[in-house]
Amino acid sequence: MFDYSGTKLWWEVDDAYKVIWEALGALYDDNYYTRAKNSRHTKQYSGDDFAIANPEYTYSSQTLSTISVFQSILNPPLNVNVSKSCIDTLVAKICKNKVKPMFLTSGGTYKAEKQAKQLNKFINGLFYQTNFYQMATEIKRDEFIFGTGCAYVYEDPETNKVNVERVYPGEICVDMADGMYQKPRAIYRVRSLPRDYLRNMFPEYAEAINRAKAINVFTGRSYSELLMVYDAWHLPCNGIKGRHVFGIETCSFADEEYVKDDFPFIFTRYSSNILGFWGVGVCEELVSIQGELNRLLMNIQEAMRLSANPKVFVEEASGVNPLHLSNDNAIIVKYRNTPPVYAVNPSVHPDQFQMTDFLFKQAYGIVGLSELTASGTKPPGLNSGKAIDSFHDIETERFSHTARLWEDLHIKCAEKMLDMVHDIYERDGTYEVSSFSKKEGMENIDFADIKVDRDGYVMQCFPISDFPSTPSGKLNFIQEMASSGLIDPMMAMELLDFPDTDKMFGLKLAPLRSILQNIEDMLDTQKLISPEPYDNLEMCIQYGNYYYHWARNKKLKDSSLELIRAYISKAAKLLEVPEQAAQAAAAPAPQAPAVQTPAPEMGINPELQPTAPMV
Secondary structure (H helix, E strand, C coil): HHHHCCCCCCCHHHHHHHHHHHHHHHHHCCCCHHHHHHHHHHHHHHHCHCCCCCCCCCCCCCCCCHHHHHHHHCCCCCCHHHHHHHHHHHHHHHHHCCCEEEEEECCCCCCHHHHHHHHHHHHHHHHHCHHHHHHHHHHHHHHHCEEEEEEEEEECHHHHHHHEEECCCEEEEEECCCCCCCCCCEEEEEEEEEHHHHHHHHHHHHHHHHHHHCEEECCCCCCEEEEEEEEEEEEEEEEEECEEECCCCCCCCEEEEECCCCEEEEEECCCECCCCCCCCEEHHHHHHHHHHHHHHHHHHHHHHHCCCCCEEEECCHCCCCHHCCCCCCCCCCCCCCCCCEECCCCCCCHHHHHHHHHHHHHHHHHHHCCCHHHHHHCCCCCHHHHHHHHHHHHHHHHHHHHHHHHHHHHHHHHHHHHHHHHHHHHHHHHEEEEECCCCCCEEEEHHHHCCCCCCCEEEEECCCCCCCCCCHHHHHHHHHHHHHCCCCCHHHHHHHHHHHHHHHHHHHHHHHHHHHHHHHHHHHHHCCCCCCCCCCCCHHHHHHHHHHHHHHHCCCCCHHHHHHHHHHHHHHHHHHHHHHHHHHHCCCCCCCCCCCCCCCCCCCCHHHHCCCCCC
8 A cells, every 4th residue: 555654745746747656656566466366357257277377477477488378379278267158148148238328307397308308319429429338348348357347438639529438447546545435536547558659649748758668568579669658637625626647757748637526437346345446356256166167177188188098908918919909890809818808997086077067056156147048048948938038037136236237337427428528518619419310310419409407407227128039028028019909910910020119119109209299399499380180180189288288387488378279279170170071971861852643543553553655
C-alpha cells in the first residue's frame, strides 16, 4: 500500500507528472498480487498450461526457457478447460438478449413525454454508433474472467463524438486503502502506446517523448518502442478541485480541472469482495478445480501412453519367432509347449476417472450451470415447449443477480453517455445521431430538439426480444397467442413458417398507432388533422376521448382541447354517414298500390277464365 506521508499529493502541485510517476511506481508494486491474478486468469481462460504450473509467470518473465515454451506448443498436454466452458456458457446465456434502456417521464407534460420518446431513439442511435452492444459483451466476459469488467466513456478528439471503450482491468490502478469500499477518490489508467504514435499526436512534445524510457511488454523482439502512458483522475472533495492529468514519465500532454462527481469508468463485478475494490470472477472460483483437473488429465494421459498398449509374453524356450507376431491375417505362429500370451494391463485406476467426473460436476455446480446447458443439449424427457420454458425459468433464477448487473451496465453507460452529450452540446451547440427502427426506418435526431432536464426522467431497461429461442418454444408461444384470440388462425399459420413477431404486432397495432400519431401531431403542431373514412372511427372517438380527459388533467391550453373536440366531432359525423346508409338499406322498399280486379261471376272458376276474347 502506497504511503502518502511526507509525499506531495499530485493533485495539489503544479508539475503533477513528476509526482504521478513516483506514485505510480509505488502503486504498481502494491498491486502486484492483483496483476499476477489477472495474468493467471488470462492464461486459465485461454487454456495455457503454465497458468497452474507457474502462477508467477508473466509474459515479461524469463523464468521459462524458450525450449520449454516450444515443447509446450508442439506437444501440448491434455487439457479440458472447464473454466472457459463455464464462462462462454454464461456469456451466451446472459448476453443473448440485447437490453434497451427506456426513458420514462415521471408525471411529465405532453412535451416532456414527446421528448422522452425521441430520447429513446437518440440513445439507441448512440449505442449503435459506438458499437456498444458488442463492447458490452466483451466487458461482461471480462467480468466473468477477472471478476471486474470496465467500460470507459470518453469524447473522441477526432470526431467530437461520444465513444465507449472496453478497458482491460489490468490497466486500472487503485490505491488499496482508497478503494477499500469501492469508492476511491483517485484512479489511474496505465497502458502502453507506440513512441511514434505519440510523436504524431503531440508533435510539440517530441523532445520529451524521445527522452522517455521504453518498456518491454513481451519477450522477444519488437519493431515499435512502447512508452508507458497514464491517465490520472482525482475527484473534487471538500473544497479540493478535481483534476485530470494525461502524460508520460517526462511530461504531461493534458492537465485540466475535473468537475464531475464520478470517474468516466463503469465497473461491473461478478461477485464483490467484503472489502476491496476488485471483484471475484469465475476463474478465481474454479482455479483449484481447474488445476486439479489438469493434473489428473496429465497423469491419465501419461499412464495411457506408458501402460495402455498391449504386450506379448513369450517364453524363451517356446521357440517363437518374433517376426511371426505381426498384424497380418491368419498367420501361423510356431511354438513349443507354451503359446504366446497377449496381455493389456489396466493403465488407469477407475477412481481417477470418477474423480475427473466429480470435479467437472462440481465446477458447473459452483457456477450454477448444468453440463447439458454447457453442451447445448436439452435434458431427456423435455419435449414440449412449455416444459423447456419452465426449465429455462428455473435455471434463470440462479442468474437473476447476474442478469440485473447486465442491465445496470446498459443503464449506467447510457446515463454517462448522455451526460457527456449534454456537455458537448453546451459547448458546441449541436449534437446529432442517426437512429434506426423497424417502425420508422433511419432518422437523424438533433439533441437540441430533445434536450431534457437531467432530473426530468427516469430510466429503465427492457429486453429487446423475449421470444422463445427453441422451435418447440416458438410453436407453443404461437399456439398460446392463437388460442387467446390475439392473432387469427391465418396469421398463426404464417408465423409458424417465419416467426416475425415484430411484423405481426406492427400490423395488429397499425390502426391504433395511426390514430395516436395523428392526435399527438395535432397537439404538437396545433393544427387540426381530420380522421379519414378508412380509419377505425369508433377507435378515433374512444382514444380521442381518452386524450381529451388526459389533456384536461394536464391543464393544456384551451386550443388543444378544442382541437381534440373537433377531431372527435368529425369522427362522429363520419361514423353517422355509414349508419344512415345502413339504416336506409335495412328499411323495407315502398310497394306500388294494389290494382283492384273485378270479382268473378258466380259459378265461373277464375282460373278457367279466358285471357283473350273468344272468337
